[in-house]
Amino acid sequence: MLELLDYPFMQRALLAALLIGVAAPAVGIYLVQRRQALMGDGIGHVALTGVALGFLLDTSPVWMAVAVSSLGAVAMELLRSWGRARGDIALAMLFYGGMAGGVMIINLAPGGSTANLTSYLWGSVTTVSPSDITAITFLSGFVLLICLGLRRQLFAVCQDEEFARVTGLPVRTLNLLLAVTAAATVTVAMRVVGLLLVSALMVIPVVAAQQATRGFAMTLALSVAIGVLVSVSGTVTSYYVDVPPGATIVLIALGLFLLISALALPLARRRARRAAPVAPAVAKADPAVRS
Amino acid sequence: METVISLAKVTAELGGRPVLRGIDLAVRPGEAVALLGANGSGKSTAVRAVVGQVPVTGGELTLFGSPVRRFRDWARVGYVPQRSTAAAGVPATVREVVSAGRLARRRLRPLGRADRAAVDRALGLVGLADRAAESVNDLSGGQHQRVLIARALTGEPDVLIMDEPLAGVDLDSQQVLADTLREALGRGVSVLLVLHELGPLQPLIDRAVVLADGRVERTVERPGRLPGTQTACHPPTAADELSATPTLRTGIL
Numbered sequence: 001m002l003e004l005l006d007y008p009f010m011q012r013a014l015l016a017a018l019l020i021g022v023a024a025p026a027v028g029i030y031l032v033q034r035r036q037a038l039m040g041d042g043i044g045h046v047a048l049t050g051v052a053l054g055f056l057l058d059t060s061p062v063w064m065a066v067a068v069s070s071l072g073a074v075a076m077e078l079l080r081s082w083g084r085a086r087g088d089i090a091l092a093m094l095f096y097g098g099m100a101g102g103v104m105i106i107n108l109a110p111g112g113s114t115a116n117l118t119s120y121l122w123g124s125v126t127t128v129s130p131s132d133i134t135a136i137t138f139l140s141g142f143v144l145l146i147c148l149g150l151r152r153q154l155f156a157v158c159q160d161e162e163f164a165r166v167t168g169l170p171v172r173t174l175n176l177l178l179a180v181t182a183a184a185t186v187t188v189a190m191r192v193v194g195l196l197l198v199s200a201l202m203v204i205p206v207v208a209a210q211q212a213t214r215g216f217a218m219t220l221a222l223s224v225a226i227g228v229l230v231s232v233s234g235t236v237t238s239y240y241v242d243v244p245p246g247a248t249i250v251l252i253a254l255g256l257f258l259l260i261s262a263l264a265l266p267l268a269r270r271r272a273r274r275a276a277p278v279a280p281a282v283a284k285a286d287p288a289v290r291s
Numbered sequence: 292m293e294t295v296i297s298l299a300k301v302t303a304e305l306g307g308r309p310v311l312r313g314i315d316l317a318v319r320p321g322e323a324v325a326l327l328g329a330n331g332s333g334k335s336t337a338v339r340a341v342v343g344q345v346p347v348t349g350g351e352l353t354l355f356g357s358p359v360r361r362f363r364d365w366a367r368v369g370y371v372p373q374r375s376t377a378a379a380g381v382p383a384t385v386r387e388v389v390s391a392g393r394l395a396r397r398r399l400r401p402l403g404r405a406d407r408a409a410v411d412r413a414l415g416l417v418g419l420a421d422r423a424a425e426s427v428n429d430l431s432g433g434q435h436q437r438v439l440i441a442r443a444l445t446g447e448p449d450v451l452i453m454d455e456p457l458a459g460v461d462l463d464s465q466q467v468l469a470d471t472l473r474e475a476l477g478r479g480v481s482v483l484l485v486l487h488e489l490g491p492l493q494p495l496i497d498r499a500v501v502l503a504d505g506r507v508e509r510t511v512e513r514p515g516r517l518p519g520t521q522t523a524c525h526p527p528t529a530a531d532e533l534s535a536t537p538t539l540r541t542g543i544l
Contacts, residue, residue, distance in 0.1 A: 029381055037380075149401075152391070152394060153394060153398075156391035156394055159391065162344055163370060163442070164391070165344065167394050210381055214382050214425060214429075215383060215384035215426065216383045217387065219382060
């Protein structure tokens, strides 16, 4: 069955899938924890403008996408922290601006048309070039260094931002770092699952894992395992059956989510029953009205 | 010894609306001071100003002698925010949440053996050592409050600042809270806390400061020594009764 490893293009595809399977859930878990599961989508749309700029300026679309989506992610984070726009509205603006900008710019590029964008929109893991692999390896390394090395600090910031500020953590810096890390992940993953499905690989493994876990570290470990499983198995499937790898990966992840949810349901019920006798916890007054 | 927390004519606004209109308050080493008052009187804003989360628009607020804006030694401050009922997006164990408090001492460095020992100690103090591996989402309100207190204690602070630690807390947890505070005060830790009523903490409180409409209405020294002052220093108003009754099930009233 391993004859697929004889082809260099499949070696590269599998390596890219493996790296993204690890990196995407590792950063996605913080976004899910902060209830910003859609942030990856927003960054993905902005990255499209970067890809198109890469074509227009005849530079590498991947690195241009890293630069532009980092700027977009930082802008999103600043808007959120200043409270100038509601998080969902800031996101919506980025979605539309990024998409329209990408389509406009690619049509300005000499000989460019939206067809150039297709492989980035839907992914095309089997056409990953050796120079792509260098970029993907480097960026995944950066993402993992941040997401694992600073996991306690990022956990504290995403779990209770006000408390984290009072402990003296550099909360603003950590938030911006997380935004840039998310942008790097999106651009890494766009070659594999495509910009429109990037966020799925950041979110679904985490949500699937947390159906069965009680702690953060456990959720992180399990979601990375799920991420690797689905991205590698999706890539292999697309080698044997003529199906698009990005969509295959996402559908396998969704299937796994449903399976884990179904298996974990009785477990959650039992836990809820056990917690019920001590549950007359009185709802605290609406935090919005605290004086 | 230097005053731990000092507010002199402090004013603050929330969204352009004046909430603190000149508060004077001092917490000295080893003291326990309670802030009382109706909803909207400014008690929560006052403690959030003390921990630097609400900007002070006038007057002087100092922590351990430094103006709050220039204060950097946050490891000396243990903050227990108001408990939110919203469950986090990703589950976290009791130990993981409590460990976050240790970052006050470690900042960007990883946690080591001494940190784990401090987390164990804090969990033991609030009586949750046997639940360290459980998800905080599975805890009752009182247990959750104890987690937040352990998180603040694990940084080994010199002052504990708590926002409504009794709200939605069952009787057992109230007792654990009182014992924890007594132990901390015994070690010379100072305490500033926002309360709706003194309840089981009454004997521990050195001074009760009653706020009304952003000003200090009155100060009662040693409220625990005078039987019956609990109601006297917290005169129920119509608005207070309305908002307080459904949230307070302490069994004391």
